[in-house]
Amino acid sequence: MPTSTGAVWDLLDRVPAANHAGKVGMDELVSELARLPVPRIVEFHRGVVALANRALTWRLWEAATIIFRQEIGQDSFTDFRLWLVAQGREVFEAAVADPDSLAGHRPIRALAAKPASTWTDEDFPTMWELVGVGALAFDLVLRKLNPRMAKQVEFPEALERGPRESPDGPDLPRFGEEPETSRRCPRLVQLFA
Secondary structure: OOOOOHHHHHHHHHOHHHHOOOHHHHHHHHHHHHOOOHHHHHHHHHHHHHHHHHOOOHHHHHHHHHHHOOOOOHHHHHHHHHHHHHOOHHHHHHHHHOHHHHHHOHHHHHHHOOOHHHOOOOOOOOOHHHHHHHHHHHHHHHHHOOHHHHHHOOOOHHHHOOOOOOOOOOOOOOOOOOOHHHHHOHHHHHHOO
8 A cells, every 4th residue: 555645744834843853843743743643643654754765765865975075874864864854845856856956955055054064963954853753643642541541552563664774776876976976966066065
């Protein structure tokens, strides 16, 4: 059964603070999600995972490497893809179609203006917390129940699944090899030069 991503976009549209890294936005997202029935919480989580998996491409990994100004591993790339989902449908779809489009995204432009050595944890385009929002919302739902009833509710197995870590196909290409990187992501290369 295909996963619907509409629940993700709908909720992110309702909670605009969620598209910025930080505890406040995630808390608001968890609270809003906890108001929904458990099947909708699971649907949201599956949608986040499906979108992060859709962004699992070598071209986006290369763009993330340019943005981070260094090669990044699977965990950092997963966090980056979750951040990309949190930016909303328009930014996400543009980046999946053309990773170089991120050069026009305001938070990425702001990062390019700062030396990487001065980036704080809040500056990095990562949002690993997004994959845990469904589980946190489920826990809030359980807290609203009578404790005896809550003990009988099973944790949805789907909430334990996270995004895949490696793209299908050939191994990771060598990033940063001119002129290929400049050809594939000219705006990002220029922005982070």
